Amino acid sequence: xxxxxxxxxxxxxxxxxxxxxxxxxxxxxxxxxxxxxxxxxxxxxxxxxxxxxxxxxxxxxxxxxxxxxxxxxxxxxxxxxxxxxxxxxxxxxxxxxxxxxxxxxxxxxxxxxxxxxxxxxxxxxxxxxxxxxxxxxxxxxxxxxxxxxxxxxxxxxxxxxxxxxxxxxxxxxxxxxxxxxxxxxxxxxxxxxxxxxxxxxxxxxxxxxxxxxxxxxxxxxxxxxxxxxxxxxxxxxxxxxxxxxxxxxxxxxxxxxxxxxxxxxxxxxxxxxxxxxxxxxxxxxxxxxxxxxxxxxxxxxxxxxxxxxxxxxxxxxxxxxxxxxxxxxxxxxxxxxxxxxxx
Numbered sequence: 001x002x003x004x005x006x007x008x009x010x011x012x013x014x015x016x017x018x019x020x021x022x023x024x025x026x027x028x029x030x031x032x033x034x035x036x037x038x039x040x041x042x043x044x045x046x047x048x049x050x051x052x053x054x055x056x057x058x059x060x061x062x063x064x065x066x067x068x069x070x071x072x073x074x075x076x077x078x079x080x081x082x083x084x085x086x087x088x089x090x091x092x093x094x095x096x097x098x099x100x101x102x103x104x105x106x107x108x109x110x111x112x113x114x115x116x117x118x119x120x121x122x123x124x125x126x127x128x129x130x131x132x133x134x135x136x137x138x139x140x141x142x143x144x145x146x147x148x149x150x151x152x153x154x155x156x157x158x159x160x161x162x163x164x165x166x167x168x169x170x171x172x173x174x175x176x177x178x179x180x181x182x183x184x185x186x187x188x189x190x191x192x193x194x195x196x197x198x199x200x201x202x203x204x205x206x207x208x209x210x211x212x213x214x215x216x217x218x219x220x221x222x223x224x225x226x227x228x229x230x231x232x233x234x235x236x237x238x239x240x241x242x243x244x245x246x247x248x249x250x251x252x253x254x255x256x257x258x259x260x261x262x263x264x265x266x267x268x269x270x271x272x273x274x275x276x277x278x279x280x281x282x283x284x285x286x287x288x289x290x291x292x293x294x295x296x297x298x299x300x301x302x303x304x305x306x307x308x309x310x311x312x313x314x315x316x317x318x319x320x321x322x323x324x325x326x327x328x329x330x331x332x333x334x335x336x337x338x339x340x341x342x343x
Contacts, residue, residue: 030063031238033231035086036078037069038223041268043280044194045088046260051249053263060241072148073097075226079107085231086242088113090148091221091305091327095312098322106229108329111243111298114222115289115340118282119149119213122196123188124181129209133160133216139187142172142180149190152213152220154315159217178202194282197275214286218311219304222286224328232329244334247297251337253280254288293340298333 037045048066051057057064067084069075075087076097091109098105121141123129129136133156143150150169157164170186177189178199191199193210200208213220225246231239253260257280265271288297295301305324313321 029061030058031061031235032063032065033057033086033238033242034065034067034084036067036075036084036088038072038075038088038090039070040068041264042271043257043261043264043276044283046257046264046276046280047250047253048246049267050253050260050263051245053266054249054259056245056248057242060238060245062238062241062245064242072223076105076107079226079228080105082228082230085228086239087226088223089226090117090223091308092117092148092152092312092316094224094226094327095309095322096316096318098326099313099316099318099320104326107226108229108232109224109327110227110232110239110329110332111225111246112221112300113224113298114286115292116214116286117148117152117220117222118193118195118286119152119218119220120191120193120196121149121188121211122181122191122199123209123211124184124203125207125209127184127187129188129211131209131211133157133162133166133211135209136167136188136211139167140170140185141167142170142177142186142189144174144177144190145171147174147190149192149213152218152315153190155218155220155311156213156216193286194279197278197282200278201275220308220311221300221305225298227329227332232332236332239332240334243298243332247334247337250287250297251339254284254339257284288340290340293338296336296338299330299336300328 035048041049052064052066069088072089072093075089076094078084079087094109121136123136123139127139129139154164157166172180180186181189181199182202227239261273261276261280265273265276291301302324305328309321309324312318
């Protein structure tokens with residue numbers, strides 16, 4: 001993991017966190033907001049929990065209910081139905097949902113949380129998996145029947161000039177993926193990189209090769225904060241306040257993760273401290289990148305999004321593709337904080 005370089009804005013925001021936010025919040029009537037995560041509570045989404053725990057949402061006049069989720073499609077559906085005001089979901093899934101919707105989908109991205117999707121294939125070195133995707137030729141790769149890393153593989157194959165049938169897919173439940181790799185039933189498996197810490201606990205990382213889609217030249221935005229059209233139209237200031245508070249907690253956690261790690265473990269005491277620290281060490285590399293160092297956290301580069309729409313459309317065999325402005329609304333972004341890796 002490359003060293004991260006943080007600007008002085010992080011220090012300013014961290015210092016501001018010492019203010020007695022709860023005192024300020026007592027003078028306000030808090031507006032309720034409901035946020036659905038994409039999956040279970042973990043350090044991957046700890047900044048949202050930290051913002052609630054430290055009173056940053058309350059300081060913006062908000063009472064935010066944060067619930068676990070069951071995937072990006074579920075997040076999009078929950079927000080579109082009005083059950084939730086906000087959700088965390090994958091941009092590729094949002095592209096597909098907009099493309100397939102019979103009427104205008106009342107959901108847009110408003111803050112790019114994962115600047116790059118953490119899609120990887122992790123293989124055993126003793127099975128011949130090396131540092132290039134070409135080393136997967138003839139191998140067995142485990143993946144769930146329908147999951148984003150598997151579905152996006154043709155983009156890597158195209159970028160790397162490899163056949164889409166380079167290896168054999170072995171359909172495996174998410175819960176069994178570590179087992180089949182450790183037992184040697186397969187040579188490799190798909191993962192969200194920061195979800196592979198369970199595998200790293202069972203096999204030394206030195207025995208494994210991590211093949212990153214992002215390193216292969218496939219530039220996909222990952223999970224973003226999604227907002228309902230109703231929230232954007234009826235309570236724009238609440239949305240702006242939510243994003244300010246979230247970014248404040250994110251900047252703090254990028255500078256010093258311990259408070260966020262403690263907060264998420266208070267939310268779910270069954271989480272292991274060592275696993276969550278290891279997970280966050282991976283996650284931060286996908287949240288703060290060279291792009292966010294140039295453009296700012298939460299922002300996108302229009303040309304990158306446009307290319308992603310085209311690639312998703314081709315790979316998923318979609319018909320009429322949504323325009324970028326249908327997917328992404330930049331009107332609610334907080335002030336830019338430029339942080340990221342040197343890469």
